[in-house]
Amino acid sequence: DAAIARGDGAGALAAFDRAVAEDPAFGRAWAGRGYAKARTGRLPASLEDYGVAIQLEPANLQFRIRRHSTYAGLDLWTEAEEEMSGLLKAQLGNPDFIALLGMDLLHLGRVDEGLELQRAAAAKGGARVNLVWQAQVAKGDWAEVEREIKGVLGSGSVQLGIHLQMVIALVELGRFDDARVAVKAAEARATGNIEPALSRAYLASTPEAGADFDTEGALRAIHSIEGQQLAHVIHAEARALFLAGRDREALDFLATRGRRTAFESLFWMGAAQWRLGMLAEARATLSDAWRLNPYLEAHAKRIAGLGPFAAEIAASLKAEAGPEVDRAGLRRELGTHLFTIAEIETMVRRYQFRRAADEYALLLPTLKSNVRRAEVEARLPEVRGMAGALESLLKAIGTASFVHKFKFGSVELTIQSADAAAFKFTIPKGEGRFPWAYLDVALFCELVQRAEPATEGLLGLGCLAWDAGDRPLAVKLFEEAVKRKAGLRGGVDAFVARRRGVPVPAGGFVLYRGAYATTEEKANLEKGLVLFEGKWVPREDREKLAKGQIQIAGKWVPGDEAELTRRGYRKVDGKWMSREDYDAMRGEWVGATVEETAHATIRTNAGDAFAKELGALIEAAWPEYRKFYGGEEPKFAPGKKMTLYAFKGYEDYRKYCVETKADDHLNAAGFARSDSDVVAGWNKTGDRQQFLQTMVHEGAHLYYFRVAPAARPPSWHAEGMATYFEGFNWDGKSWRFNFLSESRIPFVRNAVAAGKHIPLKDVFSGDALALINSDHNKALLFYAECWSLNLFLTQTDRKEYRDGYLAYRKAVQEGKAATLGEFVKDIGKLETDWKLFVGGL
DSSP states (O other): OHHHHTTOHHHHHHHHHHHHHHOTTOHHHHHHHHHHHHHTTOHHHHHHHHHHHHHHOTTOHHHHHHHHHHHHHTTOHHHHHHHHHHHHHHSTTOHHHHHHHHHHHHHTTOHHHHHHHHHHHHHHOOOSOOOHHHHHHHHTOHHHHHHHHHHHHHTTOOOTTHHHHHHHHHHHTTOHHHHHHHHHHHHHHSSSSHHHHHHHHHHHTOGGGGGGOOHHHHHHHHHTOSOTTSHHHHHHHHHHHHHTTOHHHHHHHHHHHSOTTOHHHHHHHHHHHHHTTOHHHHHHHHHHHHHHOTTHHHHHTTSTTHHHHHHHHHHHHGGGGSTTSOHHHHHHHHHHHHHHHHHHHHHHHTTOHHHHHHHHHHHGGGOOOHHHHHHHHHHHHHHHHHHHHHHHHHHHTTSTTSOOEEEETTEEEEEEEEOSSEEEEEETTEEEEEEGGGSOHHHHHHHHHHTOOOHHHHHHHHHHHHHTTOHHHHHHHHHHHHHHOGGGHHHHHHHHHHHHTSOOOTTOOEEETTEEEOHHHHHHHHTTEEEETTEEEEHHHHHHHHTTEEEETTEEEEOOHHHHHHTTOEEETTEEEOHHHHHHHHTSGGGOEEEEOSSEEEEESSOHHHHHHHHHHHHHHHHHHHHHTTTOOOOOOTTOOEEEEEESSHHHHHHHHHHTTOGGGTTSSEEEOTTOSEEEEEOSSSOHHHHHHHHHHHHHHHHHHHHOTTOOOOHHHHHHHHHGGGOEEEOSSSEEEOOOOTTTHHHHHHHHHHTOSOOHHHHHHOOHHHHHTTOHHHHHHHHHHHHHHHHHHHHOOOHHHHHHHHHHHHHHHTTOOOOGGGTSSOHHHHHHHHHHHHHTO
16 A cells, blocks of 8 residues: 555555465455556456455445446446446445446436436535536536536535536637636646646637637647547547538547547537538437437537437437336447447348348347337348348249359359359359359349349349449339339338438439439539539539639639648649548549558558558557567568558458458458468448457457467467457557457456356357357357457466466467366366456456
8 A cells, every 4th residue: 555655556566466365365455456456557457356355355345436436447337337336325325426426327328317416415515526517518508517617616626627627618608708717727726737738729629719719729739638548638639620620530530539438529420420421420420429418419509500410319319218218228239239230231241131131130129229129120121122032043043044154253154053152153164162242242133133033122132232332233223123113112212311311301312313312402413513522513613623723703723732631632643632532532442542551561441541540550559469479570571561451341351352262251350361461351340440450350360370370279269369459549649558348348248247158168169250150149259258368367467377378378379289278277267257357347
């Protein structure tokens, strides 16, 4: 304790290590070591020690209070709420516990309940903090925020962030002179540089602030802050970019650095998507923002025009806020749904339609969210239509009327037989078998159409083509389906509306020059107008605008370079291109961005910003790879280095898998092979943070191949090591690894809590790739368990586990056919301790 008090974290850890070794049943020693870890930045590792301490001394509430603080520090608010609820039961009426539980509920989107508890704590008196103003911030009631903060400051209390929140309240109320005074107060009274810098930045990044408005000055203030991983700092930068009209920069920034568990991250990201016309994406993002704060509409009023869009979202989600709602179930669903849907939709892209439809049917009754349930109910008949279409093809193969020959590249194939997974074929000098997924969507649809599928099958194929990016083919299939059965027009309109993120227009969409449009859009198109950067402009003007020209006195002249750069224009081969056209060019694999770093070559069609983020991440990962893999550098041929292909969508990834004969990876998010310097991945979930995780995960596999060429690790060990590197965050200057994979936690924690985890003996014999291709639910759990087991064995301070695991890893790396049980003797005890660790995650 004395070592902690004087700031000697290493000394404290050493002292508590000795205390634990001398008496493993001494709970206070375990808790002290956990606290020392937390104080030295090892938050995830502290959870193991707190868990043991609580098991040894369940009546000691101080241990649980400290674990609650760790949960809050890791943004694990569900776990924090569970912890504080238990503490409050143990000590009824404790005003501090009531206030902190209210804070937890605020972060979980239960704003009114949180506010009620905050007020109850304040009314009781004796609470060390008054957090009522935090609830008013969540509600967007800025007048109440000001009133509450004045009361707190008048009492002489000083709370972290309170001066900044006063500035924010005054800015949002439009009282900029008062805000300027509040900035001075923050500079004079706040501790450290974070509040003063953010206070200056908030005022300076507000366009209505007159002479105080200075976006670049605001960004300089933000970048001057140490510890820029703080959520407030991230959100201040995103807000500054958005209010300056730099919507694409704001989106790129938040897509990789934002916090999916933070309302402000989702709010500003959704706002940027909305202003960029990405309405389907904006609707999904702002729906998740509403789940974290149902006062979305109040915050949307801050942005001109966003209010009605936010109101639509809030109305559709209202049923999720009822008193009978399973809140814990909704929270668990929020953590797992994105992955589950991504797995099912990958089956669709692989043409495993019947399996995908069956999985959707199984998922449907388990969903807690009425919105997600409605989405699956709408999707299920489309996928069933696709399944029916494929079944029509399988029945037609072998019949006299079916045309069995088709061109695959430059080779003519003749289908001989087929099942739902693959087809056998002959060529002039041989034969073979391909999975259906080897065919691109256009060729697959052509073959199915030869079998004359049912009308619902045509509609399903249209949905498939649309999602693959082939809009002309999709429209052709949709129109053929409606021609056969007029009643399907509503299904087409519903699908197009979902993909565009808008309600179905009155009277439905109309067909104009091979594309679907609203009546208003058609009227503009008929006038010769086209959309450019969200505005309707004459068709002949668009080309000039896209090249960076502006019109002055009726003449087109080159635009100001600084202004064009601010608007996102790029120079290519000495010519300006609009951001819209530039992104379209880079979005094709042939025009993909190439980024060179010291250790890797990155090629991606997900955009320049993503290429730079991935480059920075790989460079940050490199020393972590080296440290974890025993200090060795990977061996590449002279002039070669790790190459990462990051495909933004499945069709490019499919093509690469076909070209490299990697059909067993068609269902995966990515792969690395020992015989290639290239790792490949695609944005399977549509989430850029998880896309980064995929690429750094596959990079870890290749690094290991190169430093341990003799190794043949079992699947659990290989995936446990690779998933370890999925835990990272941005600290304002670079990516830092904490090895806590937030996307894996819900799967393993829920399973262990329900007693439905995969036993370790089955994990040790499992095969990740086989599970990916056969049982996606078990695959998701398998990966999560591998990650958590590797994390536990790597970060634990229990020598029998840590040292045993290190010896096992060394044996495997040397090419020995070792098992973990040879080095960790009591696997049963390991499983018990691992489950305890997982329960604390």
